[in-house]
Amino acid sequence: MTVNEAEFLASYDPRAYPPVAVTVDVVAFTIRQDALTVLLVRRAGPPSEGMWALPGGFVREWEDLSTAAARELAEETGVATANRRLHLEQLGTYGAPDRDPRMRVVSVAYLAFAPDLPDPVSGSDARVAAWTPVGEVDRLAFDHGTILADGLDRARSKLEYTPLATTFVGEEFTIAELRAVYETVWDEQLHAGNFHRKVLSVPGFVESTGAVTERGGSRGGPRAKLYRAGDARLLHPALLMPSKEETVR
Amino acid sequence: MTVNEAEFLASYDPRAYPPVAVTVDVVAFTIRQDALTVLLVRRAGPPSEGMWALPGGFVREWEDLSTAAARELAEETGVATANRRLHLEQLGTYGAPDRDPRMRVVSVAYLAFAPDLPDPVSGSDARVAAWTPVGEVDRLAFDHGTILADGLDRARSKLEYTPLATTFVGEEFTIAELRAVYETVWDEQLHAGNFHRKVLSVPGFVESTGAVTERGGSRGGPRAKLYRAGDARLLHPALLMPSKEETVR
DNA sequence: TTAATAGTGTCTATCAGACATTATTAC
């Protein structure tokens, strides 16, 4: 750093710029009872007191954005930040000038995928949090409805070309369990036989553990082979959504 | 709004939160002389005075994020915000606590695609701006090297499944010109015949104008048919990068 | 025994890519 720069920094006044707050909001998806569910919190104070909203909060002074998102998620669910089965990615940033009545708030939204998590723990601030099936979500506070819709779009397309479906199931899983994830998120029935062959044909998507399930299906059928997530980060070829046939215009 | 909320807003103190500044930075790509080029500005003041950086600046008080990005781009290039051939999309947000030595700065990065634009106009603040081939970009200020790399990745994959390549060419274009865009951005040689057939087979990608070029190619060949962008927003099936064959692990 | 499920086999239409061919133009 030059002497000039040091002088500049010393005289620099952050207050000269309009006050802005930066928050993170998290769209956390998990699958419970064959339904895609999202973590929501009921706002304990104004604005929009009593409305459901995405979990989130202000970014702390020395905190990275993704760290803040992981912290907010952990505060609501108790899921360890270091949980390797948790996927966290940046979704987008929402900064319309009037999106929060208090002041200019720019929110960086994150998308989280996790296997079935325990019920949320009520934080010390007595906030109520709950996993809610996305089909039952009504109106949300602020622009969180838009953020949730964007997160859902992202999740649906991410299943196509990444192995992220495996983050919704346990360490070891059957092909049928993996298919259930796709069917739940895409809201589409998939052909069991073709799905099976397709998944095994994609290099690095899943790898066999050599074991099979303890029992067959609840309504009969042979015991299924168990797999774990492979080392692929992208799926080639991709698994495309059936309904995507019609070109979006 | 309830009475309680009104009271709350009146007593709300934005200064209670750590000071953060929000900026936008723009990764603006265009194609000049068969090279993918990005718009850079030389920093006129500290920090990193004299270094090249992405164009950008602070978001104004009542300004939307995308509006701010369009404004910053217009200030450097003179390209009208209303230019319909300009594509602008949010790329991502960069907020590492130490990414700017002045203070906590969270930057929302935007990605812009445009047909060959005029040379940048020097702003009243005497900033120097220039279109620079991405292959010749050296070190950039702040974390702008990372942002540029992310923007390049995004641009390359966007060409696969969206018709955005058409934003790099003029209103009317030949298939060969479109192919040149793909070859430039992907840095791959494509098979002319197969590319031609593929582009015409994707519904809504391009539509014929009925006209042909005034002259044949500079080194001979028939006059090519002219096309304009179609109404598709997504390409089905997609044009996949040849080198993507190897699964990324 | 019955029904459901896991996993595999087969067939067909489609598509990407390699390669060839024809027509048209600049020089």
Next chain:
DNA sequence: GTAATAATGTCTGATAGACACTATTAA
């Protein structure tokens, strides 16, 4: 004429999806 290019044709291997079939298990 010669070389380059636009546009189209042909062939092959790979793949998605429809459908069929066998083996295995719960009830």
